[in-house]
Amino acid sequence: MPRARSQQVSLSDTPYYHCISRCVRRAFLCGEDVVTGKSFEHRRGWIEARLLCLSQIFSIDVCAYAVMSNHLHIVLHVDDKQAKIWFTHEVLKRWHSLHKGTLFTQQYSRGETMPAYAVELAERSAEAYRQRLSDISWFMRELNEPIARQANFEDDCTGRFWEGRFKSQALLDEASILACMAYVDLNPIRAGIAATPETSEFTSIKKRVESAEKGRQPKTLYPFVGNERKDNVKDSSKNTPKGIVFKLTDYLQLVYLTGRIVRHDKRGAIDLSLSPILQRLGIDSENWMEIATKFEMNTHGVVGQTQSMERYKNSQPRARPNKRCCALLS
Known part of the structure; x- marks a missing residue:
């Protein structure tokens, strides 16, 4: 039985969530409808622009996103503390x-x-x-409703555009966050509509690569802040950089290497255990490839390593973690 949204989102356990919205009635966000031959490619720009605009209004950061033909993936970070001090x-x-x-x-x-x-x-x-302004449901509502109205107006029809409410997954730890982000960034490559991460249109990875080439990070995305901490201060929490505690270069390399293996036209396998991120998280190459390429298939409402799942289970007595998730990320 599905759990109420209020029970799925627990900021005391994690501020990171993977959200997915899918279209109905053969509706397309982008690409070309093989039945009618009509192109909807321009709609990808609608949703990317709206998404990045909302990230500057809400106290919710966008970590990763990918706009596909009839669905979209977003990894969000909820910063409720920021909203409280406004x-x-x-x-x-x-x-x-x-x-x-x-x-x-x-x-x-x-x-x-x-x-x-x-x-x-x-x-x-x-x-x-x-x-x-710090609520995921309101964020997704403000994202999806205008797109639905605009698409219905363009199609000269009424009714649902999205498949009910969005699906969300709680990401409990660093391993699940990085695996989910990589899964989202590699969606176009798995679907065969892009050859490399840097050529994947309307994705967060493309924006990160373009900004990295200029020596900076995109302002509209939650940044990677490395492993740096400022010492010799009374309250170190105030001096901890806000962002994902990994180096951007390591993450880009990890996605690039994973993407090469995902593509069947690339000969030879690269040892992903050489990645600094996987070394730090203690994930071997086989487990990484399984979770990074089949994230939705192998996970459900809550995702994390074994110890994270146990903590979540203890804090949420009614929660029933998926054991398969634990094994994949351990």
């Missing part, structure tokens, strides 16, 4: 960039003189918006 004006500014809000919130944003009861109502609304 001033009320900041919350309203962000929400008003998506919706009009109420008359009182508009007046509050403009700094107009308001009676006490109106100020209280505006601040209550702002607190509700604050919660929404």
Whole structure:
């Protein structure tokens, strides 16, 4: 029996989640419909632009994404602490960039003189918006609904565009996060629509490679921050870089090597155990290839190494972790 969304998302266990949305009624996000011959390639730009725009409004970071022909993958990082420190004006500014809000919130944003009861109502609304701006369900709603309306208008039809609600998986540890990100970044190569990660259109890996060539990281994606920590400070947590604690160069190399093995036209296998990331995580090449290429097939609602799954099970008495996930990531 499916679990309620509120039970699937537990920020006390992990801020990382893999979300998947699929189309219905033979609807396409991109590519060419083999039945009608009509091309929907331009729709990939719609969803990429919307996704990266929302990452600048919500306190939710995009770690990886891939827009495919009839579905999309996103790996998200929820930064609820960031939303909690926003001033009320900041919350309203962000929400008003998506919706009009109420008359009182508009007046509050403009700094107009308001009676006490109106100020209280505006601040209550702002607190509700604050919660929404760090909520995965609201993020996916703000992503999917405009795309559905735009596609329905273009197709001159009504009804569902997406296959119900989105699917989400909790990623409990570094191993599951990196494996899921690699799986998402390699989607176009497995589907045969791209030859290399750097030529995979409308994916996070392409954006990371393009930025890396210029000596920087894309501002719209959650960054890799290496293993660096600043010492000799009273509160080291305040000086810990915000991001994925691996080197970008190591991750790009890992995805590139995995992608070469995924492609059947590339002769010879490269020993992935040489990857610094796999050495650090203690994952051998065989297990890595299994999880990085068959992530959805071998995992369900919660993904992590054995010890992470045990911790999650203890914190969520009703949770029933998938044992196969544990074995693959151990």
